[in-house]
Amino acid sequence: MVLLTACASFSPDNGFDSVKNAVNQRTSAEPRWARTDAERGEVRQAVTSLLGQPLTADAAVQIALMNNRGLQATYSDLGIAEADLVQAGRLPNPRFAFERLVRGDELEIGRAFIVNVLSLLTMPARTQIEQRRFAVAKTRVAGEAARVAADTRRAWYSAVAAQEGVKYMQQVKDAAEASAELAQRMARAGNFSKLDQAREQVFYAETTAQLARVSQAAVAERENLTRLMGLWGEHIRFTLPERLPDLPKAPQQLEQAESDALRQRLDVQAAMQEAESVASSLGLTRVTGFISLLEVGYQHNSETGKPPQKGFEVELRLPIFDTGNARVVRAQHTYMQAVERAAELAVRARSEVREATNGYRTTYDLARHYRDEIVPLRKRISDENVLRYNGMLISVFELLADARQQVASVNAYIEALRDFWIADANLRSALTATSPGATTVSRRTSAPSEATAAGH
Amino acid sequence: MTNRRNFLRTTGGMLGAAVVSKAAMGAVPEAALQTSPQTQPPLEPSNGRPYQPVVTLNGWTLPWRMNNGWKEFHLVAEPVVRELAPGMKTHLWGYNGQSPGPTLECVEGDKVRIFVTNKLPEATSIHWHGIILPNGMDGVSGLTQPHIPVGKTFVYEFVMGKSGSFMYHPHADEMVQMAMGMMGSIVVHPKNPKFMPVDRDFVFLLSAFMIEPGAYTPKVAEMLDFNLWTFNSRVFPGIDAMPVRLGDRVRVRIGNLTMTNHPLHIHGHHMEVTCTDGGWVPKSARWPETTIDIGVGQVRSFEFVADNPGDWPLHCHKSHHTMNAMGHNVPTMIGVDHRGIAEKIMKLVPDYMVMGERGMSDMSEMEMPLPENTLPMMTGKGPFGPIEMGGMFTVFKIRDGLARNDYKDPGWYKHPQGTVSYEWTGAPLATERAPAQAVSAPKAREFRAVKPSGHSGH
Ligand SMILES: [Cu+2]
Numbered sequence: 001m002v003l004l005t006a007c008a009s010f011s012p013d014n015g016f017d018s019v020k021n022a023v024n025q026r027t028s029a030e031p032r033w034a035r036t037d038a039e040r041g042e043v044r045q046a047v048t049s050l051l052g053q054p055l056t057a058d059a060a061v062q063i064a065l066m067n068n069r070g071l072q073a074t075y076s077d078l079g080i081a082e083a084d085l086v087q088a089g090r091l092p093n094p095r096f097a098f099e100r101l102v103r104g105d106e107l108e109i110g111r112a113f114i115v116n117v118l119s120l121l122t123m124p125a126r127t128q129i130e131q132r133r134f135a136v137a138k139t140r141v142a143g144e145a146a147r148v149a150a151d152t153r154r155a156w157y158s159a160v161a162a163q164e165g166v167k168y169m170q171q172v173k174d175a176a177e178a179s180a181e182l183a184q185r186m187a188r189a190g191n192f193s194k195l196d197q198a199r200e201q202v203f204y205a206e207t208t209a210q211l212a213r214v215s216q217a218a219v220a221e222r223e224n225l226t227r228l229m230g231l232w233g234e235h236i237r238f239t240l241p242e243r244l245p246d247l248p249k250a251p252q253q254l255e256q257a258e259s260d261a262l263r264q265r266l267d268v269q270a271a272m273q274e275a276e277s278v279a280s281s282l283g284l285t286r287v288t289g290f291i292s293l294l295e296v297g298y299q300h301n302s303e304t305g306k307p308p309q310k311g312f313e314v315e316l317r318l319p320i321f322d323t324g325n326a327r328v329v330r331a332q333h334t335y336m337q338a339v340e341r342a343a344e345l346a347v348r349a350r351s352e353v354r355e356a357t358n359g360y361r362t363t364y365d366l367a368r369h370y371r372d373e374i375v376p377l378r379k380r381i382s383d384e385n386v387l388r389y390n391g392m393l394i395s396v397f398e399l400l401a402d403a404r405q406q407v408a409s410v411n412a413y414i415e416a417l418r419d420f421w422i423a424d425a426n427l428r429s430a431l432t433a434t435s436p437g438a439t440t441v442s443r444r445t446s447a448p449s450e451a452t453a454a455g456h
Numbered sequence: 457m458t459n460r461r462n463f464l465r466t467t468g469g470m471l472g473a474a475v476v477s478k479a480a481m482g483a484v485p486e487a488a489l490q491t492s493p494q495t496q497p498p499l500e501p502s503n504g505r506p507y508q509p510v511v512t513l514n515g516w517t518l519p520w521r522m523n524n525g526w527k528e529f530h531l532v533a534e535p536v537v538r539e540l541a542p543g544m545k546t547h548l549w550g551y552n553g554q555s556p557g558p559t560l561e562c563v564e565g566d567k568v569r570i571f572v573t574n575k576l577p578e579a580t581s582i583h584w585h586g587i588i589l590p591n592g593m594d595g596v597s598g599l600t601q602p603h604i605p606v607g608k609t610f611v612y613e614f615v616m617g618k619s620g621s622f623m624y625h626p627h628a629d630e631m632v633q634m635a636m637g638m639m640g641s642i643v644v645h646p647k648n649p650k651f652m653p654v655d656r657d658f659v660f661l662l663s664a665f666m667i668e669p670g671a672y673t674p675k676v677a678e679m680l681d682f683n684l685w686t687f688n689s690r691v692f693p694g695i696d697a698m699p700v701r702l703g704d705r706v707r708v709r710i711g712n713l714t715m716t717n718h719p720l721h722i723h724g725h726h727m728e729v730t731c732t733d734g735g736w737v738p739k740s741a742r743w744p745e746t747t748i749d750i751g752v753g754q755v756r757s758f759e760f761v762a763d764n765p766g767d768w769p770l771h772c773h774k775s776h777h778t779m780n781a782m783g784h785n786v787p788t789m790i791g792v793d794h795r796g797i798a799e800k801i802m803k804l805v806p807d808y809m810v811m812g813e814r815g816m817s818d819m820s821e822m823e824m825p826l827p828e829n830t831l832p833m834m835t836g837k838g839p840f841g842p843i844e845m846g847g848m849f850t851v852f853k854i855r856d857g858l859a860r861n862d863y864k865d866p867g868w869y870k871h872p873q874g875t876v877s878y879e880w881t882g883a884p885l886a887t888e889r890a891p892a893q894a895v896s897a898p899k900a901r902e903f904r905a906v907k908p909s910g911h912s913g914h
Contacts, residue, residue: 387825
């Protein structure tokens with residue numbers, strides 16, 4: 001009976017430390033699991049202090065990792081898995097059977113103390129399985145935290161870019177407003193026809209509508225970020241920096257990205273751990289497959305007038321109807337399934353990392369192209385147009401239309417820069433954490449259309 | 457070519473006597489080269505029949521040689537860089553270093569032999585516009601002669617019949633070649649030097665170019681929307697003044713190779729057209745005028761007696777032709793209040809300045825940076841301020857006491873006391889005037905227009 005006391009116990013951190021390390025390595029932020037009111041208070045304080053200054057991408061990720069309630073719910077998976085582990089280290093409670101039979105005046109009392117021996121025998125194996133499951137849970141929780149971190153990072157870039165976009169759209173609106181007002185005054189002075197005036201006016205009116213749309217989009221992006229950081233109440237009044245971080249001087253060199261991904265990715269690790277865990281449970285099922293239940297009982301029967309009977313009772317269900325092979329087959333298939341899943345994930349991870357690498361390089365080159373070619377060219381065009389305006393070769397309306405084009409090119413650069421940073425986040429995710437999801441395709445919202453430039 | 461170019465740089469403004477590969481040319485006379493766009497002094501004839509030479513405005517006369525009774529000229533058709541005015545150089549095609557090419561001067565009855573060497577990238581020919589000559593010398597490529605291929609030299613030989621003023625220009629791909637500036641003047645002097653003599657005799661051609669601001673080469677496909685209207689491929693203030701001695705009889709010969717007519721107007725004098733490219737106008741047929749219209753392809757010579765001292769403009773009266781490059785689609789800004797708007801615009805265009813609110817003179821006053829190789833649309837400084845002119849504009853400077861052959865710029869006219877318009881400084885005049893600008897919309901319809909509506913009238 002001494003055996004029965006050898007039971008697993010709960011770790012003080014519920015396995016969160018290893019999650020913390022894994023996430024920290026990949027996101028340079030530290031997840032936090034607030035389990036008590038005191039801890040929740042601490043988190044709230046930390047969030048408040050992080051929101052005291054303009055929110056950086058890292059700070060946003062940090063906040064999400066400790067304040068996203070969905071993530072907190074996920075952290076609880078650790079506790080659940082560890083409970084399972086602890087459970088596996090404990091024997092099922094023994095059964096006590098009591099029989100009282102009366103035959104005439106004969107009284108027969110049977111007592112049996114029955115223990116599931118197989119549980120006892122398989123306990124080390126099951127503990128090991130649960131340990132593996134616990135490890136899987138830790139990897140999965142870390143993966144989920146890394147996913148939320150990546151989502152938050154992406155949301156931050158989108159929100160900052162959208163906020164910048166509003167600023168530029170505001171400038172376009174200002175230019176359109178100046179054109180419309182000038183056109184109105186020109187009409188009043190008799191220099192403009194109603195047609196010309198209406199053309200300027202309608203451009204202004206359309207720009208106002210566009211500004212409303214862009215502003216709404218900015219709110220949506222910001223709210224997405226707010227949700228990921230789990231903010232509400234006072235906390236939603238955080239400020240974002242004015243602009244996105246600059247493009248890095250040189251793009252990262254990415255040799256061996258595929259093998260790095262296979263080594264580091266949490267979802268790949270989890271799938272492999274899963275397969276291992278299923279493998280060990282397959283081994284167990286093979287061993288115990290036909291022994292459905294082996295129970296050992298201590299029997300103490302006493303019958304009236306007879307000395308009490310004492311002895312052991314072993315119950316073994318005969319594998320006649322159920323040879324257990326169904327369970328073995330099931331376990332085999334489960335194992336194969338896990339192996340194929342892991343293999344599929346490895347293939348997908350390789351592909352994703354290639355796609356992410358390419359997306360990273362393309363968006364980097366595009367952003368650099370906008371910054372070094374298109375924006376300076378637009379600037380040069382604007383400078384030349386000012387010279388032409390000086391020579392009364394073009395009108396102020398053309399000058400303003402051109403200014404709008406220049407603004408649009410700056411905005412297009414911001415979008416290209418945003419796409420780069422999102423691609424950067426995707427790459428990081430694809431390399432170290434988890435599937436980055438659908439790679440963001442560049443959404444051009446402010447394509448400088450020549451139509452708008454044709455003021456006159 | 458390279459040698460000619462180097463020569464061009466080193467001689468800087470002198471009349472060059474460079475030789476087009478004398479060895480290769482054999483018996484061909486030297487092709488003189490002009491490197492300066494300034495008006496060159498008249499070329500007194502050193503041989504052949506005597507005559508009173510002309511002065512080519514911002515141009516020169518081609519030297520010749522006599523060869524067994526033939527007057528031999530050598531024209532080289534070639535790409536040139538012509539300064540339209542200080543601050544603007546253009547890539548044109550011309551002759552002997554300049555566009556237009558040099559003036560050919562000869563005398564009624566002269567036997568002329570003109571060598572034409574083609575150094576253009578395409579075939580050419582020369583048509584002797586207005587001159588009566590044998591059909592095969594008329595210079596119409598394809599019709600009367602083969603094209604002059606690239607690198608080849610052709611010879612034209614004919615006798616100069618009537619005296620008068622004529623032109624030469626290509627008759628091969630002429631739309632392009634004339635748009636690129638290929639043209640020149642021909643003056644045939646009367647055999648009798650006493651026939652209608654004048655003291656000063658000027659000649660130039662009218663040409664027009666479309667050169668995008670900031671560009672150097674004309675748009676050869678342009679038909680109407682020219683932005684540089686020139687006297688001899690120069691625009692004011694790049695056009696030299698014409699100095700004239702008080703009392704001189706002055707003749708001006710003008711040929712028009714643009715695609716529109718030009719009413720040329722003279723100030724301070726009456727004039728008469730005395731010659732066309734068809735011949736001399738009998739005295740009884742002349743009208744006194746101050747403006748003569750020169751149609752496309754025409755040559756007109758007018759004469760006047762310079763009896764009124766001063767600085768007197770001669771200009772085209774189509775006012776856009778006295779402007780340099782300007783926007784033809786800019787709305788009128790006159791009378792438009794810019795208050796509050798300029799600041800808004802400056803937020804987007806920091807270098808923005810309000811212009812045109814009062815008119816276009818802002819242009820000649822402000823001196824703002826323009827696209828490269830672009831002249832301000834109105835410019836030129838006079839003794840009293842900006843002249844606000846460009847294009848086809850120049851000045852007769854009529855002065856007492858100039859020497860007979862003195863063509864140096866005598867400077868601005870010094871007006872005798874009390875002969876310049878002046879500011880009224882007496883008591884303000886009490887005149888009732890209408891408000892400067894009626895800005896309110898007209899209250900009543902001034903005329904009725906039929907609305908283009910499909911369902912009216914039933
Ligand atoms: Cu004109």
